[in-house]
Amino acid sequence: MIGRVPTFHGLVVATSMVVAAPPLAAQFGAVGLSGVRAQRFANEALVVYGPEANDQLALSLAVGDFNGDGADDLAAGAPFDNNAFGAIPDSGIVVVRYGVPGVGLNAGPANDVLTQAAAGSPDPAEAGDELGAALASCDLNADGFDDLAVGVPSERILGFGNAGAVQVHFGSSTGLPHAADQFLSQDSPGVPGDPDHVFQFGFALACADVDGDGFDDLMIGSLSGRVAGAPELSGFLIVVPGAPLSLDLDGSYLVSQDSPGIVDQAEWGDRFGSTLAAGDFDGDGFADVAVGVSGETGANGIQCGAVHVIRGSALGLTAAGNQLWRETDFGATCAAPGGFAIALAVGDFDSDGREDLLVGLPLKSFGGTAIPIGGQAIAVRGDVGGLNPSTAQLWVETGIHGPGNTESNDLFGYALVAGDFDGDDFDDAAIGHPGESHVAPGDGAVTILMGGPSGLSAARRHLLRSGYWGTPGIADQPSRTYGAALAAGDFDGDSHHDLAIGAPDENENGLADVGALVALYGALFADGFEVGTTGLWSVAVP
Template identity: 30%
Template sequence: MRPYLRNTLAILTVAAVTGGGLLLPVASASAAPVPAPAPKADFNGDGFADVVVGTPGAAVGEVRAAGQAVVLYGSGAGLAPAKRQLLTQDSPGVPGAPGAGDAFGSVSAVGDFDGDGFSDLAVTARGEYNNAGHLSVIWGSKNGLSSGVALADPDKLPVQTPQNRRIWGAKLVAGDFDGDGKDELVVGAAANAAVNGTLYTYENIARTGAQPAPVKTALGFRLTSSSEGIAAGDVNGDGHDDLVLAGTANSLNQYVPGSPAGLVPAAAKPVGPGDGQAVGDINGDGYGDIVIGNRYGAKGGQILVSYGSAAGPSATPVAIDQGTPGVPGADEQNDGFGVSLSFGDVDGDGYQDLAVGAYGEALDTVTPTGTTSVSVAGSVFLFRGSADGLVTKTGVQAMSRNSAGVPGDARRAEQFGVEVKLTDTNKDGKADLIVGASDADGVNAGSVTYLPSSGTKVGGTGSLQIVPAQVGLTPFGGLSFGAHFNH
């Protein structure tokens, strides 16, 4: 769950929609296989990336907080609120039934789980079964997302208590961890402090609803309950995706490599503290690089960059914050720099660029009576990739509601940048930026801002702000539309 500085529902948010300068040092690397990209969300197979935005706090009819998944479908014009699909547990073919507090859409991940060429959506109703969680896989098709199947918790507890509980589907991510060319779904079951975490890997999920036997991977540390604490990518260039996930082993994230036999927790390595993770090839050397976001690091938050190699992630990550030369703004308390992360190639040069959210940053706004400081307004920073690594001294694009080409007005506690995603929604070969703001309209209902790539930057022509009413949701305090996007 993305953190909020104002009162919000204590549940995760996900929804489905139709329709430089100083160059950070990197270790020299020999030739390696190019890592497979993370599964792109393309539910109808039209080549345009789709985005799942989550609203587990949304009502379904009169059922409060049953949860909805709003799916925004990509097109030649990018994203538009009219081209959407709302999924609930009351939708035809979607497993389960809406219940108060079920929080359907609280966690989601995308991959082709049945091998038919269409992206599928794995989605959790975190609050169902007395907060034990309910997991569904909804199938993609030429018409978009439709029916699905439920994946039952193979180790479900007979009774949930504060002392002995687990949350099925608390973490979801897709990748090819055994290198066989097929997407697998990894499901994390968060447990209480007395129990170490377990990962469940599913492959070839059947449309019949027959329950597949997952590969269980016992971890030597407890999993956090945050859905954001997981990412996948090929860090060591061996053709198998690896995992980066947040646990509570000395408060560090863990790198867990893949292999022909799947995940190998015995070879796990710590990769720094923080609650945000992303994997992408910044320098184009064929190895995935790990970025950890630590919104409590430095003074106002920081990111830690561990470059990949045949031996895995570098042992000494490079720290970047708003005090790093060339990074716009200032390193100030509670900025939350690093709260959200996403990789994508914005300029089409073959290097992965990095979007970083700073949801707590204050903005100076000019009013008729003078300049006013707007607290917790939020900003997003776009760093460029290059052959020498992440570029920090020049060319960092800072975006807020005060920026030209960004729609909307700065508001106190808007938290612009609480979530970010880079993905090519208009099929022009360049990643566009989607930004979530959990309190965009002053009542904590939230919004999603679409900033298309011009080839040199994001924003400007074609940009738009999408608010809940435009996608068929009823805005209310605590809805937090835009606080979570799909993995």
């Protein structure tokens, strides 16, 4: 069972505008991804690290070129792994597999395991740390190698349980070091605030260059934190600037809904910073940050959720022009909590040079209580003034795949990612619905929507299921949560984005919830003719 969804009060009862599904014949166009060369990676034995029940490998995923060879690499978190020899329960590890130019992800054993049990670690591995629950990758020290930030949200700090921490592994020509290069918490000099029980600092991570200095900056959110004096669970965001050798802790600063000039105010249960995504929504050359406020209360007194967009500038994140958006601003309705902003993703779906935002509402229900937790996703395009609500597109499974496809507990929108899978310069969207039931209950699925001049479109779409239509994996396994984590990158260096799909609750060899992941490769042609079906993605030209 997925364990990382924030808890809300009640279920959703809502109706909504949807985008109508095109005719069945229209859905099998070239959607870019291919079943040829697709790979499945199980939770494997790696010397002293063996698969155990409840590891939940691939609960988090991140992509970056950590060794600078021109092919992206894949990091997969297993936050409930018991570490070397199974000796430290739920301490967590991160498994790294390197991409090879012209080939793809290394097909042999995973290349590296990142752990606090490694020699030289700045902090020891401890039971319940949950290292790897969140991951983010970018070039924090501008040396040409991507780096990996790893959330340790249940780290004990100064005796405070689940206070949380983050560690950073810097990339190099040899990849990522097993032990972290830098470890930070709210007890670190220069980092604002103080650690406290159950803040879970590091629950959410994102990185991008918000001040335009050429160094990517790290944004850190918490699940249950608050600024001193603010209401419980109100939340905050901490920005740590990138710098030549390591993160500049002394330059860190904190943003909350009580910061001067920020729209709205900190309130109980807002969870400002529980999800994060970064992109240049207004095209001014500075990355902006979308901050999930998944417990924000609307005018109707219901915790409908919101997303707060805070703009970048030469001075970093600024209150100038910040925007607070609720689902009702985008044409949706909220009669009960739907989990608005539990998931966020950024991509340029219309290729206009301004990035767009995709927001997940996986707890959204429909038809009164007839279809609880079916889920929804909303795409909003960027504009010179930031996000433009008039461009919002509301997506549900019924509107994409046809009547009857929105079902109870699908969790459509639980995970999101953008990537240009077909190489047409328009980013496409992958939407996970890990609770989807087909032959088996809760076996999970991923929907692909393609980008174009008007944004996302269902004219070319596909439904990905484990073990079907050329997608590798075990077919029809119940409650595997296939699609609970997604990441996109170019694993073979061919300029087409590829897709990684996590199934953290996949069972294997009698072990429950050990986890697995699948990689599908982007291609110029992916039409299915080679295998005799128009429903299967295949490849003629890589």
